[in-house]
Amino acid sequence: MTTLTESILNELKSIVGPTNVLTDPQQLYHRSKDHYWFSPVLTPEMDGKVAEAQVSPGSTEELLAVIALATRHRIPITPRGAGTGNYGQGVPMAGGILLNHARLNQILELTPDAARVQTGAKLIDIERQARTIGAELRFYPSTLMTATAGGFLAGGSGGIGSVTWGTLWDEGNVLAVTVATIEETPQVLTIQDEEAMKGVVHNCGLTCFILDLTLALAPAQPWAQFAVGFDTLEDALHAAQALVAEETLPKRLVTVLEWPIPGFFRQLVKQGIAPDGKALLLLELVVEPPALEARMAEHRGALTWQSPHEKYHKGGLMLSDFAWNHTTMWVMKADPNYTYLQDSFIPDKLFEQLQLRKARYGNELLAHIEFMKFRGEMVPQGLSIVRFHNKEQLWELMAYCESIGQWIANPHTHRLDEDVRWNGQPILDAKARWDPYGLLNPGHLKALE
Ligand SMILES: Cc1cc2nc3c(=O)[nH]c(=O)nc-3n(C[C@H](O)[C@H](O)[C@H](O)COP(=O)(O)OP(=O)(O)OC[C@H]3O[C@@H](n4cnc5c(N)ncnc54)[C@H](O)[C@@H]3O)c2cc1C
Known part of the structure; x- marks a missing residue:
């Protein structure tokens, strides 16, 4: 594969305009990263991998011309969005062009x-x-x-x-x-x-x-947001299970967080939304507040915050900023000794699997569960928080979770074919057909190494 010569850079500038070709080393250093820092295993592998230029086409014609030029010169291309990916798969392992689609935004x-x-x-x-x-x-x-x-x-x-x-x-x-x-x-x-x-x-x-x-x-839907505190994780999970079991209840977010995870959300702690020692249930639902309050009380839960649908996505607090992988982000910003897993539970073995983990790892492994549909079935999807010591400890912990029936999508690899969710042969076939020279985002497929 060729590196970018002065004359190729000039050709790129003539296609997209000089201001849309970025070569400043400092800026390239930052643009070449994604959020792989969520994984202390990936960080040393990804650090220092930098593109030679970032190119931002403003039309499909410009984009195709950049791809044609790069292919003619056998230059690697790494597609780039906002760079929020967590697995290092947006990192240009072989240098070349970071092809940013920010201007193709209609x-x-x-x-x-x-x-x-x-x-x-x-x-x-x-x-x-x-x-x-x-x-x-x-x-x-x-x-x-x-x-x-x-x-x-x-x-x-x-x-x-x-x-x-x-x-x-x-x-x-x-x-x-x-x-x-x-x-x-x-x-x-x-x-x-x-x-x-x-x-x-x-x-x-x-x-x-x-x-x-x-x-x-x-x-x-007119989504309202609610945070509910519980003395125990089990109560929070029972309350969440009761809500997701209601087929007719409109729901957008059902997140359960074991204490002390909510204690890492400084903003929520300061506002009394994450009370000391309480497991937290974060909800986006269409429901009247008194009805929800009564239902949560059946599971010994109490509302700590609510926001009506009129305020939804209007600039105020969004509970989803503390859910999914934002949970991991706040924990790691507060204490970088933590990291995370992607670990599904078997729905009717949830409590048993949690107990086994707790007995073995105590508070080294904390439950963060997103209820979601997976192939039509409601699944408690874990984004568990883990205290990180070293790679061996993390691999042992994931192996144990698998041994008790959990399904793990390892977020500590940048190789797509080491992720259990990958589409296997259809991806390899598409790669061979659509990227015959292997120029697109090289270094992230074990099968091709
Ligand atoms: C705090 C935080 C929370 C997150 N929460 C979630 C979550 O709830 N759910 C979830 O699924 N993910 C989540 N993620 C991961 C990430 O945000 C999502 O995957 C996101 O949608 C990526 O969008 P992006 O524009 O940042 O893509 P990028 O990170 O820029 O790219 C992601 C991947 O797509 C490739 N790519 C980008 N553009 C193109 C293109 N035009 N053609 C081909 N390939 C392309 C890149 O090469 C890279 O491999 C989270 C990440 C962070 C940091």
């Missing part, structure tokens, strides 16, 4: 059922636009405010709303994708069928460059 078509958007459209902009016509995103990551649609499709899985709608892998959530192949004359392909979609969803920027995507929308 909402192309919007109906109450679907949004067709360019890859760099911010999820918050889609949510806000959709609300003006009575619709909303089915689900989004807790990075709603910064993450892009294409970055979410390629690097994410689910989030707020997954308790009702499942994940990116579930049929009917992503309706179509347009992608560019990495060839000297790039092809533009529209993908709609389920089999081909497997080569795109959560491909971590390895198989194709996403140009635009069509996301199914849901009817907008």
